[in-house]
Amino acid sequence: MMRWLRKPVQREETTVLSETAAAEEIRRADESVPGAPILTVRDVHRSFPVGGGEIHVLKGINMEVRAGQLAMLKGRSGSGKTTLLNMLGGLDQPTSGEIRFRDQPLHELNDDQRTMLRRDQIGFIFQAYALLPLLSAWENVELSLRMAGVPAQEWKPRVTHCLELVGLGKRMFHRPFELSGGEQQRVAIAKAIAHRPKLLLADEPTANLDSQMGAQVMAVFRNIIHTEQMTICMTTHDPTILEVADHVYEMADGRFIE
Numbered sequence: 582m583m584r585w586l587r588k589p590v591q592r593e594e595t596t597v598l599s600e601t602a603a604a605e606e607i608r609r610a611d612e613s614v615p616g617a618p619i620l621t622v623r624d625v626h627r628s629f630p631v632g633g634g635e636i637h638v639l640k641g642i643n644m645e646v647r648a649g650q651l652a653m654l655k656g657r658s659g660s661g662k663t664t665l666l667n668m669l670g671g672l673d674q675p676t677s678g679e680i681r682f683r684d685q686p687l688h689e690l691n692d693d694q695r696t697m698l699r700r701d702q703i704g705f706i707f708q709a710y711a712l713l714p715l716l717s718a719w720e721n722v723e724l725s726l727r728m729a730g731v732p733a734q735e736w737k738p739r740v741t742h743c744l745e746l747v748g749l750g751k752r753m754f755h756r757p758f759e760l761s762g763g764e765q766q767r768v769a770i771a772k773a774i775a776h777r778p779k780l781l782l783a784d785e786p787t788a789n790l791d792s793q794m795g796a797q798v799m800a801v802f803r804n805i806i807h808t809e810q811m812t813i814c815m816t817t818h819d820p821t822i823l824e825v826a827d828h829v830y831e832m833a834d835g836r837f838i839e
């Protein structure tokens with residue numbers, strides 16, 4: 582979804598970590614255990630300048646996502662789900678408040694540090710698949726490993742593993758137009774998890790799919806959490822898939838409601 586590409590607004594740095602120090606902290610945080618908090622959000626607000634004034638979109642968000650959870654954000658259009666998800670992935674920063682990802686203060690990292698952290702530890706899935714149309718499923722997944730700087734000798738086994746994990750072992754060399762919507766979304770999932778992120782963020786990943794294909798995607802998510810030790814946070818409008826969640830956060834007008 583194009584809104585993922587919104588340019589994060591620059592803000593003054595409160596802490597400047599050197600790249601080496603940030604990388605070291607990330608490595609140290611690698612010891613996270615299942616059930617430990619992986620994402621902690623404290624009193625997050627986000628406003629955007631509009632015309633001469635500003636629009637207050639997030640109004641004091643608090644949440645804690647634990648390792649191995651499937652967390653869902655639900656709420657009406659415009660309630661702030663995508664704005665929050667962008668911040669959980671370090672694509673945007675809060676106007677105030679704190680977001681910690683595996684002990685990293687996302688709200689304090691500069692653009693380069695957040696880019697590095699995303700490249701290593703976070704995967705994104707878009708509503709509109711975001712696959713390169715001229716590349717096969719295999720090449721799409723391989724490309725994400727190249728971009729993540731994974732050594733070339735690891736590409737083949739990892740691409741095979743990821744495509745098999747999402748149930749596309751027999752469709753590895755098809756191009757996107759030769760695949761159904763559900764299959765394309767599963768390629769996008771394989772692509773997003775190939776570099777072994779700890780956190781997978783998905784903005785309405787089932788929105789373009791019928792209920793059967795949506796259920797397949799949710800089954801793949803469950804499988805990924807189990808076999809790849811990942812944590813997933815996604816937005817949805819679809820009430821039928823909420824029961825798959827470990828925790829549902831309902832948003833209304835920039836806040837969570839009970």
Ligand SMILES: Nc1ncnc2c1ncn2[C@@H]1O[C@H](COP(=O)(O)OP(=O)(O)OP(=O)(O)O)[C@@H](O)[C@H]1O
Nearest residue numbers: 587629631636638657658659660661662663664665
């Ligand atoms: N960069 C921006 N500048 C101005 N307003 C913005 C910006 N980003 C989001 N908004 C506004 O914030 C509100 C929440 O948007 P957001 O996309 O987070 O909602 P959402 O719950 O994800 O909606 P949907 O379910 O339709 O995707 C909307 O009113 C939107 O117009």
